[in-house]
Each structure stands twice: as C-alpha cells, then as structure tokens.
Amino acid sequence: MLIQGLVLVLVFHLALAAPPVFAGQPTEDIKTIIDEVMAILRNPSYQAPGQKAARLKLIEQSALRRIDYQEMSKRSLERIWSTLSSSQRAEFLRLFTALLRASYADKLDDFAKTKVSYEGETQKGDAAEVRILVNRTNDKIPVKFQLQKSPQGWMIYDLIIEDVSLVDNFRTEFDRIIKASSFSALLKCMQLKLQANLADLKEACPTPPKAAPKTRGKNGG
Secondary structure, eight states, X not given: OOOTTHHHHHHHHGGGOOOOSSOOHHHHHHHHHHHHHXXXXXXXXXXXXXXXXXXXXXXXXXXXXXXXXXXXXXXXXXXXGGGSOHHHHHXXXXXXXXXXXXXXXXXXXXXXXXXXXXXXXXXXXXEEEEEEEEEETTEXXXXXXXXXXXXXXXXXXXXXXTTEEHHHHHHHHHHHHHHHSOHHHHHHHHHHHHHHTOSSHHHHSOOOOOOOOXXXXXXXX
C-alpha cells in the first residue's frame, strides 16, 4: 500500500512551508492545526525518549480535528459501505484509524529534514484542493490535499501523492481481500497487521493462489 506514513507526515510538514502562492480558508485551516503540531514536536519537554507516548497523544488530539477518518473510510470501502451495519462500520473505522496512526508514529522525528512550498488552492462549493510540493534532498514530491467543508472547518479526506490517490490505493487493497474472502476477513487482516506491526496488508493477508483449472479427459469427463 502506498506509503501510508505520509498520510499525516505530509500534513505535519506544512508548518515548515514557504509562504503560499494563494492562501484561502482551506489552507489557513490546515496551517492552524499544523502549527500546533509542530509546536508540540519542538517543545523540549517532549524530546526525551520517555515522552514519546505523551507527545504522540497530543499530536493525535490535534490531528483528529482536521482529518476526516470516517469519510476516508467510506471512500475506501466505496462499493460496500452502504451494505454494512453500524457496528461493522464502527469496527472498520476503529481499525482503519489505528492503522493510519501506527503508520506515522515512528516518522515524527524526520519532519525537520523536509520543507514544503505551497503551489496553490482550488475551491468549488464545499470541496477544495490544496497543492503543495514536498522538498527533500534530491527529491521533490507533488502532493494534493483533498478536503470537504464541515461544521468543524475544512477536513482532509484524501491525499494524492505524485498523482496517486491514497484512498484509491486503500480501496484497491481492501477490494482484493474482500473479493478473495469477505469483509470479516478484511477486519481480521487489519487486526493481524496491527498486532504484528506488518508493513502492509499483503503480509497479513496474501491473495490466495488461484485454483488450477480442471482438465477434461478425451471423452469430456
């Protein structure tokens, strides 16, 4: 699955950004929360190894205000979301959120090595896109934040990294598991991944090999 750790890592990097080409309300909403996150990362009180859990908890509390995990979950399970019960949706959301958090937890200390420049913003009704360029040593990564307006402000529901949608990647992987088995199997895979700290769902749930086609005898039997 495409670099899950960038889901929030790239969001947090925005605090190191150069002045934006155009800063509308979506960009301003994102920057507000990013500034809070970077303040936590730079706080000397949370630099000691023993403070890692406390630091992560504070960051999660800040990040949750601008990431719409439920919308991301819904879009990742697009074709079957409407068929799920409320309890199934709740369990998927719990596991999905936990997987995203786990994917960025060990990457927080690398933020200062990256700078971000704003490339513009587009709004259309209750939808918006904020474009940035992540500048690393000998590397530049274009990223688009997909947002939708809510009573809480502009919420992130997808990232397009080098023209590849994170949600689309999740959907492809989830569909693979569901088609090979079932939705219940997907939940089990997600649980296994969390418990074993596997790199991706393919390690927890490899696609079963296709059964060999039956051969027919000379007489068709």
